[in-house]
Amino acid sequence: MILTLILAAAVAFACAAVRHHLEHTEQKKTHYLNGRVVRTALYNRGSAFGLLPLGRCALAVVSAAVMVLSLPLWRRSRLGCALLLGGGSSNLYERLSGRGVFDYIQFPKAPGRLKKYVFNLADFAIFLGAVCISLASGGKHR
Numbered sequence: 001m002i003l004t005l006i007l008a009a010a011v012a013f014a015c016a017a018v019r020h021h022l023e024h025t026e027q028k029k030t031h032y033l034n035g036r037v038v039r040t041a042l043y044n045r046g047s048a049f050g051l052l053p054l055g056r057c058a059l060a061v062v063s064a065a066v067m068v069l070s071l072p073l074w075r076r077s078r079l080g081c082a083l084l085l086g087g088g089s090s091n092l093y094e095r096l097s098g099r100g101v102f103d104y105i106q107f108p109k110a111p112g113r114l115k116k117y118v119f120n121l122a123d124f125a126i127f128l129g130a131v132c133i134s135l136a137s138g139g140k141h142r
Contacts, residue, residue, distance in 0.1 A: 005082075005085075010086065011086025011087060012089045015120065016093070018120075022041070022104050023041075035109060038106045039105065041102070042102075042103045043099050043101070044102075045099075076133060077129075077132045077133045077136035077137075079132050080129045080136060083126070084129030086122075086125055087124070087125030090121075090122040091126070101122075103119055
């Protein structure tokens with residue numbers, strides 16, 4: 001469990017370091033991979049994908065509850081749990097800071113509605129953590 005928490009802290013630190021660096025660099029759109037990936041700056045004051053129209057405190061409570069509920073999963077996938085906790089705590093910290101979550105990666109050539117969303121490193125950590133936990137669970141429910 002200690003190693004999982006250390007890795008989660010490292011993920012949260014990496015997310016904060018990238019955010020800090022990008023917040024303090026020129027905020028112009030930068031295109032990569034022939035325009036498939038765009039670095040753009042956006043402060044998201046709502047929830048992921050705009051799914052929950054809640055205030056900042058309610059979003060913080062929901063985020064914290066999800067992270068606490070993920071703790072029992074650490075036995076199935078320590079890496080998955082660390083990624084989920086690290087990314088979640090990074091986004092939670094940003095949300096509680098008052099300015100919103102700083103998102104900066106967009107995929108304008110992605111299919112469907114995915115192209116309009118902007119992500120950050122913590123979002124990718126959360127997604128990969130959920131995938132690791134799902135794969136480690138093998139579809140088994142306990």
